[in-house]
Amino acid sequence: MRLVIHALARRFAGRDGRPATTVLDGLELTTGDIAALVLVGPSGGGKSTLLRVLAGLDVPEAGSVAFDGATLPRDAAGLRAYRRTVGTVFQAFNLFPHLTALENLLLPLVHVHGLDRTAALERVRGPLDRFGLTAHAHKRPAELSGGQKQRIAILRALVVRPRRLFLDEPTSALDPEMTGEVLEMIAELRVAGTQFVLVTHEMAFARRVADEIAFVADGRILAHGATATFFDDQADPRVRRFLETSQHHA
Amino acid sequence: MARRYNPAMARWLAHLVVITLFVAGIAAACTRVHPDWNWSGIWDYRQKFVQGWVTTVGISLAALVFAMLVGLVVAVMLRSRMALVEAVGRVYVEAIRGTPLLVQLLIGFYVVASAVGLENRYVVGVLVLALFAGAYMAEIFRGGLDAIPAAQLDSARAIGLTPAQAFRLVVLPQAVRIVLPSIAGQLVSLIKDSSLLSVIAISEFTLAAQEVNAFTFSTLESYLPLAAGYLLLTLPLATLSRWLERRFRYEAA
Numbered sequence A: 001m002r003l004v005i006h007a008l009a010r011r012f013a014g015r016d017g018r019p020a021t022t023v024l025d026g027l028e029l030t031t032g033d034i035a036a037l038v039l040v041g042p043s044g045g046g047k048s049t050l051l052r053v054l055a056g057l058d059v060p061e062a063g064s065v066a067f068d069g070a071t072l073p074r075d076a077a078g079l080r081a082y083r084r085t086v087g088t089v090f091q092a093f094n095l096f097p098h099l100t101a102l103e104n105l106l107l108p109l110v111h112v113h114g115l116d117r118t119a120a121l122e123r124v125r126g127p128l129d130r131f132g133l134t135a136h137a138h139k140r141p142a143e144l145s146g147g148q149k150q151r152i153a154i155l156r157a158l159v160v161r162p163r164r165l166f167l168d169e170p171t172s173a174l175d176p177e178m179t180g181e182v183l184e185m186i187a188e189l190r191v192a193g194t195q196f197v198l199v200t201h202e203m204a205f206a207r208r209v210a211d212e213i214a215f216v217a218d219g220r221i222l223a224h225g226a227t228a229t230f231f232d233d234q235a236d237p238r239v240r241r242f243l244e245t246s247q248h249h250a
Numbered sequence B: 001m002a003r004r005y006n007p008a009m010a011r012w013l014a015h016l017v018v019i020t021l022f023v024a025g026i027a028a029a030c031t032r033v034h035p036d037w038n039w040s041g042i043w044d045y046r047q048k049f050v051q052g053w054v055t056t057v058g059i060s061l062a063a064l065v066f067a068m069l070v071g072l073v074v075a076v077m078l079r080s081r082m083a084l085v086e087a088v089g090r091v092y093v094e095a096i097r098g099t100p101l102l103v104q105l106l107i108g109f110y111v112v113a114s115a116v117g118l119e120n121r122y123v124v125g126v127l128v129l130a131l132f133a134g135a136y137m138a139e140i141f142r143g144g145l146d147a148i149p150a151a152q153l154d155s156a157r158a159i160g161l162t163p164a165q166a167f168r169l170v171v172l173p174q175a176v177r178i179v180l181p182s183i184a185g186q187l188v189s190l191i192k193d194s195s196l197l198s199v200i201a202i203s204e205f206t207l208a209a210q211e212v213n214a215f216t217f218s219t220l221e222s223y224l225p226l227a228a229g230y231l232l233l234t235l236p237l238a239t240l241s242r243w244l245e246r247r248f249r250y251e252a253a
């Protein structure tokens, strides 16, 4: 994918007496033709806000986003059609708690992509097996571990065969042991050629899977480059300090 | 071998003891004010009791179905971002909840139904009861809809569902699970409230007992079966409501 973002602005109207806030402020980013883009940066910097725009969940107040030359639509129907071609996984609460893991996987296939139940079951069998989730298919989300829930959520985004995935801190709500199994799944997808934009605080993992890394803070891209060179000699002191502290944690 | 203490069994026994004492107390009070019973006179009118009871069940069920539809629609109105739509829902709910059902029945029957030429008193009765219960259902449904986290709607949108699909496939099934115990409880109220339909001469259970009383002059013998007949309906529902509450509690996570 080649992502081009130009003059992107996202503002939130002030509610209940709070002032209006500009979260994304003329954000610019142009990537090469890559498979995996990782977004890093401090909390509150605008990563989630940016990812929601990329995923077609929110409409920016100004600016444009284009994947491989196709500009994202701004109308509700166009955005819904776009969302059907991509997959999105949030930090938590992705699954529908009233449905089993299997029914969660089948729902978009049957109700959005028009497969009949038999075809949908056929479609999910292999992926469930491959990621070791078959034994958990008939459990409700409440009966799954956090890691299993996130893996099912990623699988639900995958089985519709999207052009790319958007993953917003998919391991931030997990214990360290479970973080590993989810990151492992994402790494496998990366090897299989799945395209994705990932927000994460796991710097070692970013280094492992990313083709390019972008540093988001104050609603702008403060640094951006190929993974191989990104961690060396950053000019911006904020970026340098952030990378140094998170390297120690990783 | 020592028997293990069984809490479920203990609960049942406790209930049994309390019920027995309660019934015995009522029986003692009745015998005191009223030494000679006339059960045979009442037995002759058993058909009337049964018919009235069946009518009460039928009216309550019909009103329940309408009340749930009304409640769901009004709940959506209460959550509307359009001020006018929200206002209509709010005024309806407060007007209904702020006035006695008896007044609504009298106005509904003698004023509204007459004005629009609706003559079937059973239809009027069911409609008024449904509109009454619908206002309470609306608040219950609204609470259920409000309880669905915004993240669920995000997920629904992310997989490409239309707003209507998101409501039908994601929001509604979860909201229904949340409100089911309260709805069962509301049905208990509805059954009891249906006794007021006797004032517009609908031959339901309470009117049947009133008529038997008028024929036999045996007040207690007419009204004790009435109480028992209502309990026969409401006690299982109250139990169901509590069971549903326990059953769905663990699922929310």
Ligand SMILES: Nc1ncnc2c1ncn2[C@@H]1O[C@H](COP(=O)(O)OP(=O)(O)O)[C@@H](O)[C@H]1O
Binding pocket: A012, A021, A023, A041, A042, A043, A044, A045, A046, A047, A048, A049, A050
């Ligand atoms: N719906 C919203 N309304 C108002 N402010 C918001 C909203 N969503 C995010 N923000 C604000 O935007 C800023 C960036 O948030 P976010 O994109 O979640 O950052 P990150 O994901 O990098 O931690 C924060 O200051 C946050 O408070």
Ligand SMILES: [Mg+2]
Binding pocket: A047, A048, A049, A168, A169
């Ligand atoms: Mg975030």
